[in-house]
Amino acid sequence: MEQVQEQGASQGRSPGRGRGRPRNAEADLAILDATRDLLVADGYDALTMQAIADRAGVARQTVYRRWPSKSRLVADMMLSGNLAVGFEAPTDVAGTDPAIDAVRAWLHAAARQVTDASQVAVIRALASVAAENDDDGRLYATFTAPARAHLLALLRAGVEQGGIRRGADLDAAADAMIGAVLFTALTRTPSRPGSLDALADVLVEGLAAR
Amino acid sequence: MEQVQEQGASQGRSPGRGRGRPRNAEADLAILDATRDLLVADGYDALTMQAIADRAGVARQTVYRRWPSKSRLVADMMLSGNLAVGFEAPTDVAGTDPAIDAVRAWLHAAARQVTDASQVAVIRALASVAAENDDDGRLYATFTAPARAHLLALLRAGVEQGGIRRGADLDAAADAMIGAVLFTALTRTPSRPGSLDALADVLVEGLAAR
């Protein structure tokens, strides 16, 4: 639904239909998988193109044929959906009533998952990659798009049910929640488990219908 | 509570008596200035110890004598006050009444300042540096300490004045605002400047006394 533009790995490929040997389609996935696994295991800085290629069972040049640099590869991996970022769809809250509780549940789940070491590695890599890829935040925006969409759906449901006042800026609230969660992961703020609950309370209160 | 020990540049050096040649005190500032300038201009990953030393008019080893690594240097630069982070002291709102408007004003000011390209570069660097430094959030805490202190003062004043309901988690609100502001700097394409204003409204509403 978000319809993230799927740039995929095929940039730099001539548009003329398949002349020459076609690229090994499995390699794309193998490389992205290897990138994810190694990133999660070792972090962004310890990531090596050679290690990625080795784990993908592919020559190093095959990686470079598809992606022009490490940061672009990692960026693409993050946008490919190959990486299941925890807070994207943490809980099935479809039937929750009132919907406002679903928002609270989402924040709880996100806070829990974002503490996980592998998620921390991914989010920190996001920061490094975005810094290298000077794309004006599109990477962050795209990366968090599923989470934002999920949250907005919850909030809109709240508006329908009357728990959230019509006219409140739902985007702003969603950004605040995502930002707070991500920055917690980025900076490894001492966990303080009640903090996000309190945030949820404040935001929910601010959105609540009188 | 903030109380992060100010490590400064003099680690590993008995501060009092010196046997040999004393360190060039100006070098510390020159290095921090050079680090800031280059970071703002080129971003964290394009930053080079050699370039910093050159711009500071100093040998590379002179930098390493004071800071053990690039990320620690940048971290220190951020904490040194050398870098004027926009939202640290945005507006003098001491006498504002009601205090709740001061919060709104702070968020507005922060939103405006955080749009600046050099601030974005610094905040992105903060994320990268925090990722490398494994200091359990102390960098983030110290970096945002002035802003947090300022905000908490405003919020407490609001509680006193009755505009903010007693019992609201002020720390959570402050963290949410700071996190959202910083994250917005990372993620926001320049096309949506009104976003933080909307966040301010939601949060202020959530904190407001009934």
Place this chain on the structure above:
Amino acid sequence: MEQVQEQGASQGRSPGRGRGRPRNAEADLAILDATRDLLVADGYDALTMQAIADRAGVARQTVYRRWPSKSRLVADMMLSGNLAVGFEAPTDVAGTDPAIDAVRAWLHAAARQVTDASQVAVIRALASVAAENDDDGRLYATFTAPARAHLLALLRAGVEQGGIRRGADLDAAADAMIGAVLFTALTRTPSRPGSLDALADVLVEGLAAR
């Protein structure tokens, strides 16, 4: 005695009947021409199979279908007669009398032609290719065969005419002349053009009947 089997481009192919599409006969020549041109222009190490194929208007694989490697291709090019090595047939001295003057003329002509930059490039390539090809001198032997044959004919005529003493090792003299000429191409700075003339005098003197 020379009798090096002319391998040509058609190795690994039953020559008579062909079931599938026949090879493009022009491609052989185009490839050899391209190889010569690029070799002369850029030298052996700057030579690239891709560049050869491009210049020949042919796919890279088409080159590899005919020659198994770069050095074998270059070797074959040298033996194909496609390349006009200067000293192969320098002067028509059939009727010269005494024949000893013909030898002198040959050396003079070779000395002159071998100074040409493109000849130098080829002769250097010969050395490089021979180094890679481990063919026990067959390349050298075939490459120089025309020159050797020509020289030996001259020398034998000299013996018949009495100008050259019976019993002199004509093969040795021919090899010495060819080796010296080739080596001069490799080593001689352009500043000493009279050197080979002097060699001619010495050799001719050494071969002369008392």
Place this chain on the structure above:
Amino acid sequence: MEQVQEQGASQGRSPGRGRGRPRNAEADLAILDATRDLLVADGYDALTMQAIADRAGVARQTVYRRWPSKSRLVADMMLSGNLAVGFEAPTDVAGTDPAIDAVRAWLHAAARQVTDASQVAVIRALASVAAENDDDGRLYATFTAPARAHLLALLRAGVEQGGIRRGADLDAAADAMIGAVLFTALTRTPSRPGSLDALADVLVEGLAAR
């Protein structure tokens, strides 16, 4: 006496006296030694900068700090005297009488030594390196300078003793001998042991006083 210009490894070093940490003087020799050893053992194409650095107990970058490329390193090694090329000073013929026999002896010795596998590797590398270093044959000239000097000394002695006629071009004769010997090595002409003897005879005869 030859006074080959010692370009050595120190090109690209600032002329201002030793500022900064001086280069490890032993490394130069270790690198040249390693280059020689590996070249002799494996040949020029199998030579690797990494292998050289490893064998020299040095980082790869340390090699590149001194020499800009593999071919320049090998060229320098060949000119450094580090490499004892067999035919440079094959036999002590100081007291031989007549001196003309010394020339014959030199050729015999050179022919024998040039057959040695390690010498062949070196001379073939010479061809490759000279081809890459497009220096108009200076490398060949310098490389063979000791041999040429040695031969010329022998020939001049022959002139003094009267065995060689005054006025013969000794340089030409020396070049012919060196050229023939080197080309034998380069092209691995089937050894034919009598060939060089015959060459010696022809040349000596050509040089001999009547």
Place this chain on the structure above:
DNA sequence: TTTTAAGCGAGACGGTACGTCGTGTCTTGTT
């Protein structure tokens, strides 16, 4: 005619060396 074997252009692939760059440490001579 239909098969079928091969040639051909295009380009991906595994492998390997290249030369560059940055980090953090070490070693000179000078202040």
Place this chain on the structure above:
DNA sequence: AACAAGACACGACGTACCGTCTCGCTTAAAA
């Protein structure tokens, strides 16, 4: 001691070339 200068070990980067392989298409002889 600090300092400027710069060498050093280490290791990743991105590029280039080699020789092999696989596509889809074309070409001619064989069935």
